[in-house]
Amino acid sequence: MNPYHIVVIDDEKAMEMLFNAFFDKELSRGEIKITYLEEPSNFFDILAEEDVRLVMSDINMPIMNGYDFLDKIQEQKPDIPVYMISAYGGKDHIERAMQKGATGFFVKPFDFDVIKTQIREQMKSA
Numbered sequence: 001m002n003p004y005h006i007v008v009i010d011d012e013k014a015m016e017m018l019f020n021a022f023f024d025k026e027l028s029r030g031e032i033k034i035t036y037l038e039e040p041s042n043f044f045d046i047l048a049e050e051d052v053r054l055v056m057s058d059i060n061m062p063i064m065n066g067y068d069f070l071d072k073i074q075e076q077k078p079d080i081p082v083y084m085i086s087a088y089g090g091k092d093h094i095e096r097a098m099q100k101g102a103t104g105f106f107v108k109p110f111d112f113d114v115i116k117t118q119i120r121e122q123m124k125s126a
């Protein structure tokens with residue numbers, strides 16, 4: 001079975017280390033695969049070639065912000081669950097993201113157990 005492909009988009013390079021450490025077992029067992037991008041513009045090239053199952057995207061990024069990215073992905077591939085990951089977890093941010101079609105919102109610093117539970121749910125329903 002192909003690994004469940006997750007794309008994490010965040011201009012904070014530390015995210016890669018955090019996710020790799022937390023999903024160490026799942027990655028080494030080949031259950032999941034994670035692609036890291038520092039900004040969303042290459043995402044649609046990856047989407048054209050790979051079976052991306054779930055996306056986690058930062059909101060504050062220099063070239064394209066997470067809200068514009070959400071609009072774009074909703075236009076092109078609305079069936080992929082997109083979770084927003086942001087240090088700004090205010091009600092306005094969360095409501096705006098959900099209105100734009102986000103599946104969920106994780107506030108930094110993360111509770112990775114909550115993220116893992118959500119991903120497991122998505123993997124089951126996929």
Ligand SMILES: [Mg+2]
Nearest residue numbers: 011058060061
């Ligand atoms: Mg950022």
